[in-house]
Amino acid sequence: MPSSLRVLYAAGPGNVIGTYQHWSQQKDDPSQVSVTYSGQFFEVCRELNANAYVISSCRDKRTLRDGAFILEHRPIPFRKATGLLYHAGQIWYGLRLAITAVRFRADVAVVADGTTHWFMLSLLPRLGVQVIPSLHCVLWRKFLPMRKLEKTALRWGKRLFQRDCRAILAISDDIAEQVAMITHRQHRTISIFTPVYRREQFALLKPPDEARSPFRVLFAGRIEPEKGVFDLLDIAKQTRSLSPNIVFDLCGDGSALDALRQAAATAGLADSFICHGHCDQSAMRRRYEASHAVIVPTRTDFVEGFNKVVVEGVLAGRPVVTSAACPALSAVREAVVEVPPNDIAAYAEALVTLMGDRAFYQQKQQACLKLQDRFYDPKRGWAARLKTLLLTCKSQNYGASALQPEYRET
Template sequence: MGKAKEVIGYLSGPVDGPAVYAKWKAGEALDYFGTSYLSQFLTVVRDRGARPVIVTYNDQPDSRIEVDDAVFYNIRRFEYPGLGYHRDVIQRIRRSADVMIDEGAATVVMTESSPYWFAARKMGRRGTKLLPALHGQLWSTHRAKRLTHRILEWFNGRWFFRPFVRQTIVASDAIARQVEQITERLRPQPQVFLPTYDPAAFAAIPAPVRGPSEPFRILVAGRIEADKGVFDMIAAGQWMKRRGLDFEFHFCGEGTALAAAKHEAAEVDLSNQFVFHGFCKRDELITMFGRSHAVAVPTRSELEEGFAMIVAEAVLAGRPVVTSRVCPALAYVRPAAVEVPPDDVAAYAAAFERLMTDRDFYDAKVAATRQCQAQFYDPANSYGAKLAEALDALG
């Protein structure tokens, strides 16, 4: 009788795990644009000869599905208001810990536990090796830290990271600094991974060209939410319209603020300048990159942004990006970016105007995108590479 395979667990987010697995097994690209961390995890587990057990959290009923030697659990997430939301998150993490213990996971990669990492400490007490893979910051670094964050910081540091964590991978240096702050003695230091891409994904995107009678098109891709800055962009659009500028904002994505944003744009007579495309599949987003002249990432300071992959994708598409330090990705693409203060509508509008009217400045930013691209094409920087290194270190 052969030796049983090592079980490596993965706490994922609101994805369709079996669908991602099917695409990964067939070697096919996912429908959405960007890097797939779950696919990279599956590759790492396969290369180690291990068996994956994956827990996802979406709005579908609870389930357990076996595909080949992989096991997929879904624990239904509910959008309760107020304290109910936080209680649901903690309960899901605790149920996930029970799943991993029952499945005999030797190691669990945890991507979906913030800010309640301590709720998973049962696994650590049972001897499971815990490997947090943090995609978001633990708290906003651009606003005063609330009492609740200080309490959670204490619990996460004292009850989870310090006693049970020996390896951590993170999506940016900003997250690494926070982990070091709450752990004090975590060694080695958290390793940073970057979103990485196949150069072929961007090969069909032409260089930005603006005709004499063509509006300046600004692409905003991602969730349509207030904390993602959609209403700030509408306010900036009002300022730009008063200045007589010829522009269009194109939004690719869905979200809870989509209907309100459409209504707001219509109320201030910007329906012609604000176009909402909804969710854009891979080919559709490539087309939108090709038609755009710049990309805006106006995430507000109340959101604990971990990186913002769209910033990397903008420079890979050869487009300047307008954003603030709220997005840690800014530090990796600064030469190709126009930095504005967080939440500053007037500064966003002024940045767009300068890109539109100062040709030398715009051309310099476009040229600078090329010097920022190599890091996002380098497999050594990938999530999979850093994950494999961390698993090897855990033994």
């Protein structure tokens, strides 16, 4: 690989400067349980001797230059707006991204979803920059019809997936299938990747307490209504009537944290519905060790990605209760108790069954053990897929042969 390869990476909203500072000291970012994508990107660039410009939409606006890396936190304007103002912010951000790519003389741009509308990236090939979209969320809410503007943006964006990108990275079959749907299965090669974890993160984790007194259920994620946290409170109310021995531990921060705590107190559940706030790696380890099961009650009105908590529950050897609203389900289905989306009663019944039926619990727990190795294998991860694509970016031209009638894992 020539040393002149220049890669622009639009990484999403994470603190890429913080992750870089940990990576430069040969450490993982302690704020995340999985190996971060930006950390993986830095490693690929080091291996390929590439120069990189990394842009995050993190609200902490700042820039860092260090050797072959330029890192910038560049917030997206009007990100919290609705309607036309939101779309104007997306378009403006896409234009600025294209200008940066040209000024940086980028050979290729790797762009995560949430950065700009996909149709804006079709500008880049016309400016001499190859594009690799990196899809971590479904393109639209799986169980709800698309909004009018959403449908229009995707209709305009399908050209990117059909012919204007070099290839597509996707984290789940659900996402790949949506790309296939909007392009009528005439799209660039889709390479499926999995999140990657360090085996030592879970290797010495204590097994679930056999006494099950109480039976502890763990939720980890943003405390937001669309993540199902108020549904979770309703689930706790129902399980209290079915079995008073179930305790819910919630780890995470968000705009609804105070309201959720107050609602739990009002419902008389403060002792069995505990909001711990943000938890770092060591705190999450303690919470996983104390837990018996993991719950992911994401609602259908949320554009979900590959919810890593589903995988982390499996790696911790804890059965997971979730629905098809989570694209991660298809990767670990054997270890999951699947319920219909948004069904409070079904979630409650699943937890009561896991608590009371030890044979069923052990069956799911054994399935967890069988599924774990794939998430410790870096060859299945984002970095390995990206490195393969970057190695071919300068040696292969676009052509009709690059179109694939079906997606596949490469």
